[in-house]
Amino acid sequence: MYHRRMDGTSADVTVFILAGGKSTRMGADKAFVVLRPVLGGPDSDKRNFDGRTLLARALELGRSVASDVRIVGDAAKFAAFAPVVEDVFRGRGPLGGIHAALRASQTELNLMLAVDVPFVSTALLQYLIMRARASAATVTVAQAGGRRQPLCAVYAREFADVAELALRGGRYKIDALFEPARTLVISEEELEGEGFSAKMFRNLNTREELEAVRREDESR
DSSP: OBBBOSOEEEEEEEEEEEOOOOOOOTOOGGOOOBOOOOOTTHHHHHHHHTTOOOHHHHHHHHHHHHEEEESOOHHHHHHHTTTTOOOTTSSSSSHHHHHHHHHOOOSSSEEEETTTTTOOOOHHHHHHHHHHHHOOOOOEEEETTTHHHHHHHEEEETTHHHHHHHHHEEEEEEEEGOOOEEEEEEOOHHHHHOOOOOGGGGOOOOOHHHHHHHHHHHHO
């Protein structure tokens, strides 16, 4: 049995925003890159992003589905925005962030959300959480564009042990650690059947990608 608060968010899920990485290709910290006011994004909820940062958008998404939302990254940079969890294994990429998040969590289910996927919707995150609740999976992950999306997925706390073993062994590829019998992969066909497009997982790694999405939005 799970608990839902008066505002509709879940009390049995913690959301972690993975914001620790630096982006030299953006020319700035990716978390603080500002989305243009016109940017609605392909197949997003079509809202006007109103010139907010990627971090602000990620926090909004997280807070739309859970009451406990934290940032994984440098406390000196992010403590003003939300509670922060810092990596135990520093400089090990997203897997290090997932490990730190799960070690800090008090809930069984934990949604990991990369800061650079602003086009996912609240409805999609709710769907991932619902599917995770209904299964005994260690990881609930969508497949889109021919590959899994481990940075917008739901993890059980026990995955921390798997992550730590890999980190100590110098293995950092996240989806290579997914045990088939304990992983719920939501197919692209299932997502589309529920009204979700693979384009929601489009991430922004460069200024050029940001501008390309803005131009697409303006041309519609």
